[in-house]
Amino acid sequence: MIDHQISLRPFSEVDLALLEALVQDPEAIGPLQWYGWSDPGRLRRKWAENGLLGEEQSHLAVVAEGAFRGFVAWRRRAVVPAAPYWSIGIQLAPDARGRGVGTAAQRLLVDYLFAHSPAVRLEADTETTNLAEQRALEKCGFTREGVQRSLVFRDGEWRDIVRYSLLRSDPRPA
Numbered sequence: 001m002i003d004h005q006i007s008l009r010p011f012s013e014v015d016l017a018l019l020e021a022l023v024q025d026p027e028a029i030g031p032l033q034w035y036g037w038s039d040p041g042r043l044r045r046k047w048a049e050n051g052l053l054g055e056e057q058s059h060l061a062v063v064a065e066g067a068f069r070g071f072v073a074w075r076r077r078a079v080v081p082a083a084p085y086w087s088i089g090i091q092l093a094p095d096a097r098g099r100g101v102g103t104a105a106q107r108l109l110v111d112y113l114f115a116h117s118p119a120v121r122l123e124a125d126t127e128t129t130n131l132a133e134q135r136a137l138e139k140c141g142f143t144r145e146g147v148q149r150s151l152v153f154r155d156g157e158w159r160d161i162v163r164y165s166l167l168r169s170d171p172r173p174a
Contacts, residue, residue, distance in 0.1 A: 004110065009061050011052050127154075148161050
């Protein structure tokens with residue numbers, strides 16, 4: 001999966017220290033994703049268990065110009081058990097932000113999920129203040145569905161999120 005020197009791949013053991021630093025360092029994760037300290041070994045244990053490629057939740061490394069720059073993730077969701085869909089997300093290192101890496105990585109993830117799962121729907125959420133992520137999702141063909149009020153608690157206050165979706169049948173930008 002390569003798009004203009006952006007690729008997605010399974011995590012290797014050498015990626016784990018970079019991954020852990022990215023999700024544990026408030027400066028690296030950025031103000032819109034910092035929810036406080038969490039179990040520092042959680043992702044390493046999941047990698048040892050299943051390579052971060054599980055049936056309910058998975059992660060792939062984002063590689064740009066040959067180096068680890070972050071990750072994409074997806075989690076199974078379902079309103080009813082017979083109709084699961086994927087909720088996707090992305091986290092990039094600070095030096096990869098604002099350069100189109102996230103948009104390209106999310107396009108690759110969309111292609112991957114529609115090619116390798118029968119899901120008809122993908123969705124993504126972001127805080128209402130995260131305009132860069134909203135633009136990236138729209139460039140990938142996602143449709144803004146609406147705002148959910150006070151859905152996430154971060155930095156001492158409840159925050160609104162915007163929900164986006166992409167259906168398998170939706171047109172996607174070239």
